[in-house]
Amino acid sequence: MNKNAIQNSIALVVSHLERLVHFGVWVNGAALILVAFMIGFDVIARKMFNVSVGGADEIGGYFLAISSAWAASFTLFKHNHIRMDVVHARLPERGQRLLDLLALLALFAFVGTVAWYANEMWMKSFSFGSRANTPLLTPLWIPQGLWLIGLAMFLVTTTAAIVATIGVMCGVTSPELTRLAIKKSPEDDVRDQIRELEAHPADSSDRTR
Known part of the structure; x- marks a missing residue:
């Protein structure tokens, strides 16, 4: 397999992964909005009619962790x-990519450890049929499983970022890999915002009113 084939394969995987992550974020965002309405309705119903739908806070806690x-x-x-880039910004590009790689490897180790213990917790909850000690008696394996899927996706995304960073360091580049592997500097962000304001002056004047 030549370099272009490897580059195209990795870029395709990263592109599909990004779409999947975006879809998951939209779904979880919609769920959080529904939970917010549920909690708001519960608060109003308790204050005005002295009734409660019950379990709104519990469901909100589950979806907060999952999302x-x-x-x-x-x-x-x-x-x-969040990361400290005082040293990062002062290194040459090769040194920056090396620090990025080390940071991603540390992140992979951390997320992998959390996902490992989360999986053990889920397996125990599923095996014993554990339920929450709440009025809803929620089977714990359901929210724990959805949380575990999110952690697994984070682990896969971190792995993809590691592969993309190594690929960029080895000269295997594409827009998908570059976007995932290389973080823009604060100066680049400022320049992008200036270019955006210059391209859409009407929008910028609306925002300053």
């Missing part, structure tokens, strides 16, 4: 995880 796991993958694609 956070999926959002972690989306955030990795957007390079929005």
Whole structure:
């Protein structure tokens, strides 16, 4: 398999993975909005009619954990995880890619450990039929399983970022790999925003009103 074939294969996998992550984020975002309405309705019903739909806070807690796991993958694609780049910004490109790789490997080790124990917890809950100690008596394997899927997706996304970074370091480049592997510097972000404002001056004037 030649270099172009490898490049195209990796780019295709990364592109499909990004679409899947975006779909998961939209689904979880919609679920969080529904939960917010449920909690709001529950608060109003308790205050005005002294009744409660019950379990709104419990369901909200489940979806907060599930959506956070999926959002972690989306955030990795957007390079929005918090990190200190004082040294990173002062290194040559090769050194920056090396630090990126080390950071991703550390992230992989952390997420892999969390996913490992989450899987053990899910297997125990499923085997014993554990239920939440709440009025809903929720089978715990359901929210734990959805959370585990989100963690697994984060682990896969981290693996893809590692592969993309190694590929870029080895000269295997494509828009998909570059977007996932290379984080723009703050100066690049400022320049992009300036170009956007210059391209859409009407939009920028609306935002400043």
